[in-house]
Amino acid sequence: MTMKRDVFITEVALRDGSHVVSHQFTVDQVVQVAKALDEAGVPYIEISHGDGLAGSSLQYGFSHTNELELIEAAISVCNQAKISVLLLPGIGTMNDLKEAANLGAKMARIATHVTEADVSAQHIGLAKKLGMETVGFLMMAHSAPVEKLVEQAKLMESYGADVVYVVDSAGALLPHEVRERISALKNALQIEVGFHGHNNLSLAMANTLVAIEEGATRIDGSVRCMGAGAGNTQTEVLVAVLDRLGIQTGIDLYKIMDLAEEIVAPILPAPQEITRDSLILGYAGVYSSFLLHSQKAAKKFGIDSRDILIELGKRKVVGGQEDMIVDVAKELVKKAATVNN
Ligand SMILES: C[C@H](O)CC(=O)C(=O)O
């Protein structure tokens, strides 16, 4: 029997949550989480390095286990859930996508900075050719005006995307800004619209509900908020809230609560909360995955990680510019030395 779903949830703890464990997921962890998500009725489970396919590198952090091995292992234990992969053109290649599709990944999410959708044309085209459900993922959506977002989403639609997402990578969007963006996309596009939130300003749930009110039907969540920064919209809470609203997700509430408590919570290095640093991410509009890199640099150079993050926000740094974190830290140290002399 096919499950009626009003909203389709993509669980991202095994991809966005990879940032939380510095990309050290093991096969055993992935198998346990994916199996339980599948049994709970989650329709899509994303698995890749936190920065997408082929993200394992000095720049982004090396993975413990090759992501293709993780994808293969997850597919082997899922009966109904489809495995999704994330790919950032320039990090992942066409070949990486082909390998994931050959293993059985059914959905490809092609992620670009919100103003750079044109670099997704080839990858969206290839994903469609490979028979994958294809999503355009417009990151750092707070950093461009609504008209720009619409223009870029239309490009992704024209390349063949089945869905376009508003991605609040920095957890910086306020509810009225989510409303404007989702409603503009709903008016301009023929395809489905999605929303991916981060909880740095404690607004992930509110923003997700606004997105659904405006017609978004694809929603990302992470169990126990296991995602970069303060994490994403908490999946098990979202399932409960949507159930109260009479919106069907097809996900079993008790089962997703149990897996959150018994399987995911023990994997977290610390419970996900809004710390002063993750709050600054949302406040300054900085990519959530810069958190751990900035904390590391702050420790190394003996400065306040908030100062690094605020400066990165001023410079409007985008994903892929992780090397700027150390540059900024060095400049701050130099500036402080000049002031003190
Ligand atoms: C590569 C990023 O971590 C993608 C994402 O989840 C975001 O921009 O948010």
Ligand SMILES: [Mn+2]
């Ligand atoms: Mn994210």
